[in-house]
Amino acid sequence: MNNKANFISNRLSLRAPQRESLDLLAAIAADLRLEKGGGEASFLSAELAKVKKHSAVFAEFERDFPSLTFSLATGVGKTRLAGAFIAYLHQVHGVNNFFVLAPNLTIYNKLIDDFGRPNGKKYVFKGLLGTIFKDEPNVITGDNYREYAASRLIRSEVNINVFNISKINSKEKGSTTPNIRKMAEYLGQSYFNYLAGLPDLVLVMDESHHYRADRGLRVLNELNPVLGLELTATPQVISGNKTVKFKNVVYEYSLAKAIRDGFVKKPAVTTRKDFKPEDYNPQELDRIKLRDGIALHEQSRTALDLYARENGGPTVKPFILVVAKDTTHASELKRFIQSEEFFEGRYADKVMDIHSSQKGSEKDDNIAQLVSLEDRENTTEIVIHVNMLKEGWDVTNLYTIVPLRASASDTLTEQTIGRGLRLPYGRLTGDELVDRLSIVAHDNFQAIVDEANKPGSIINKDFIIEIDPEELSRRKEIVSTPSYAESIYEAREAEIAQMTEPVHRAEAKRENSLMRAVHGELPKMNNAVKSVEELRTPEVRAEVVRRTVEKLSYGQAPGLYAADLASEVEAVYERVVNTFVEKFISIPRISITPKEGQKNGFTDFDLDVSGLNQQPVSHEILIREMQSGKISSLATNNQNVNNAPPFNLILNELVNEGEINYEEQKPLLAKLVEQAVAHYRSYLKDEEEVHNVVYMNRHVITKLIYRQMMDHFYLEALEFTEVDIHTKPFTQIEPHNYTKYDNEQIEDFKSNIGNASVLKMKLFTGFAKACHQHYKFDTYPEQLFAQLCEQDDYVVRWMRPARKQFRIYYGQEGMYVPDFVVECEDAIYMVEPKMAKEMEAKDVQDKAVAAREYCKYASAHTAEYGGKPWRYALVPHTAVQLQRSVRGLMGEFSN
Secondary structure: OOHHHHHHHHHHOOOHHHHHHHHHHHHHHHHOOOOOOOOOHHHHHHHHHHHHOOOOOOOOOOOOOOEEEEEEOOOOOHHHHHHHHHHHHHHHHOOOEEEEEEOOHHHHHHHHHHHHOOOOOOOOOOOOEOOOEOOOOEEEEOOOHHHHHHHOOOOOOOEEEEEEHHHHHOOOOOOOOOHHHOEEOOOOEEHHHHHHHOOOEEEEEEOHHHHOOHHHHHHHHHHOOOEEEEEEOOOEEEEOOEEEEOOOEEEEEOHHHHHHHOOOOEEEEEEEOOOOHHHOOHHHHHHHHHHHHHHHHHHHHHHHHHHHHHHOOOOOOOEEEEEOOOHHHHHHHHHHHHOOOOHHHOOOOOEEEEOOOOOHHHHHHHHHHHHOOOOOOOOOOEEEEOOOOOOOOOOOOEEEEEEOOOOHHHHOOHHHHHOOOOOOOOOOOOOOOOOEEEEEOHHHHHHHHHHHOOOOOOOOHHHEEEEOHHHHHOOEEEEEEOEHHHHHHHHHHHHHHOOOOHHHHHHHHHHHHHHHHHHHHHHHHHHOOOOHHHHHOHHHHHHHHHHHHHHHOOOOOOOOOHHHHHHHHHHHHHHHHHHHHHOOOOOOEOEEOEOOOOOEEEOOOOOOOOOOOOOOOOHHHHHHHHOOOOOHHHHHOHHHOOOOOHHHHHHHHHOOOOOOOHHHHHHHHHHHHHHHHHHHHHHOOOHHHHHHHHHHHHHHHHHHHHHHHHHOEEEOOOOEOOOOOOOEOOOOOOOEEEEEEOOOOOEEOOOOOOOHHHHOOOOEEOOOOEOEOOEOOOOHHHHHHHHHHHHOOOEEEEEOOOOOOOEEEOOOOOEEOOOEEEEEOOOEEEEEEEOHHHOOOHHHHHHHHHHHHHHHHHHHHHHHHOOOOEEEEEEEHHHOOOOOOHHHHHHHHEO
16 A cells, blocks of 8 residues: 555545455555546546456456446445545545535435534544645535535635436426526536536445446546546446446455354344244235344344443444335324234333325424434334435434244345444444344345355355244343442432331431442542552541532532531441452553564464365265254255355355454464365265265365464463553442343342253342442352352451453453452462363463463552552363352462
8 A cells, every 4th residue: 555545544444345455446546647537538448447457357447537436345444545546546546526425315415414513523634624625625515516516705726526326317397407507607618517627526426236227327427537536335236137247347345255254243133933924915925024024123123222331332222123024004004003912002102104205394303303313312213114214314323123924035035135234333242142132034034045155245144043943032121230349329219218207217318328439539539649558547547538528519609508417428438438448459551562563373284184084974974964953845845955165165164264364364264174175076986976075064164274273373472561650459339230021030149040041041149248238140150159259267258259340351342241350368360160171271361361461460460568468360161169268269379
């Protein structure tokens, strides 16, 4: 990438596909003349040859001027790329005049905002004003071009004209000439002719598949630009029953790649277990799918709420998109959703419909609601539409799509799922439900499985999910668990509310409020003290009292009641500190981050094929295996087998493994897969048998190759950056946020649940030494270790830390949250009970290295004031037994 393109990419934080597109344009533009050719064949032929040198997929311009299509999947960022193109052409080639074309009113209004509002959230030139552009570019629209041209209200040398097709063709009543083609005295010609005469006009076409009809082609050819830049997610048009691909594509980044690379949500097709659509009429099917859509919607809402609480980000309000067959169908669905029959009318005032039959204010109001769906104040949770919501409707909070009466091919189109692909946080979070777009497809499940197995499908079978309707219908609630000390004040508030004597109730309420205020100031003293014990000193006491009084007196006249208030705060101070210290572990605030550039990879080796001796099986078994034998209709149909070559079948599975980077390990991967395929060819009679065996056993083959690769994996020892010198002696105990089924009780921590999968959903309480009232456990050994902490006198207090409690990173992306922190008589232990077979796993060892690094710095800090040292213990689950003691386990496994 050249320096100018690199500068723009960095300023705009372009993603890899956008960077590659800009780099390609830079290379092509350097060769092109960027002059008007007037549609002359010789000119176009010469320019055509130049483009073909840079793109193997490019065939012809398809217009009377050089025009290049950049095909990027929905959600990757075509508008920002358009801004980067404009900035580059202006900076490097001196282009000052651009014509940005939108297909419809929605995108037209969006583009005006994106190009014309520097304070807007999606302004495309953010970071480029004052650098690439001396002044803010002029944005001239289909509504104000007359005023702009007439008054010369020009503040910049760069002019960006934003129009849509209807603005170009709009006429005054009774006129046969479009307004833009009428003579303008202040120009001495029409505005259209003015544009066509500009020597440096570049045409930028958003969603360019709309401008392929004869009339659209003719109008754009008449503008006679020096260059056309086409942006679309669907580089094709439908002509009758045929799909016609663009011939001028120079770069293509598909939705399948965007999903793989994590630039969009992961679309998942859902169906009910053992569902038989033939048992229901169309209306019953609609209602079942709607109800399950609501269940998935509630699941997403809970996950988003929990993620926001745990990570401190904004709360995202999800909604459902229902795709109706026609306007009559849409009205029927809306009436049903508003009825008492549908969840007792809970969504009656939270549903809207939008379709082409709506006119005037009704349509305007609905569009306004659509535009504001991301706002928390917008209460709409269900949107029913009929062929209305296509390109240009960019929202990030669509999480569930319910296509009703739609075919499998319609369900899986980029048009259908594209509206829900954008990520609310701009990146994948790692939380499955926060990153997932659910598509309800009970009646089309089999056909969708077939579509998913086609090469190049945007959905693969890893994204096909069977749901248990009984499980999904169980509603969850979030239980927030503050530190034990904070929960005391909450419990006290509940007791106070039950007091019958008003005077006593008021006194108790005031005292509790004062104690809570003091408690809130204590963690803020971690910059002024070396240990939590110093909170008891007179100097710190005086400072906390002063801060508390100042906070409680905010807004009052200076000094008013200050002396009395200080006395009241003084009176409760010692009790607050005692409670605070009793259930508090002094966790130093230390950031542990690995250095960048850690090298890893695989050494070269030959595949041991001794474990690859499978034999062919019948197609019937083959098909049953593909879907675990759950869909009987597959058993008699061998057309669903993936016909990709054996090499591709293995390679496609192998590159999904975590440590494997295809681009970096391509030669080794090709060699190992070829060795596996060659082995099968050595004893099987023909290619059909080879394909049969590879397809049937591709997962086994992949695991064998992967295990052997991991035996040859190397990773340089983790090294860490310098620790922040502003280490804090302690931090507040962060709260937990858990989900539980709203009709289930909270269990005693000594309860034996038995079922491991059920255990993860249970919330436990009853702890005497813990820093919180409630915890969850992922495994029985974790629950057992908590019991050991409670019964061992060696343990003073313990906690299961919340996600935000530590800042320990063991990779460029991975954050480590230890299972337990246990303060004992002579040390504080960071403890990780782990399955014995996982003790040597790479990620477990990386976490241990990072945790020990933290303990090293924490111990150095506590040594300054005689505090307890920190140690790390990685404990195999086989050692966690009730007859063991925490002292014994720590002595055996800590270091």
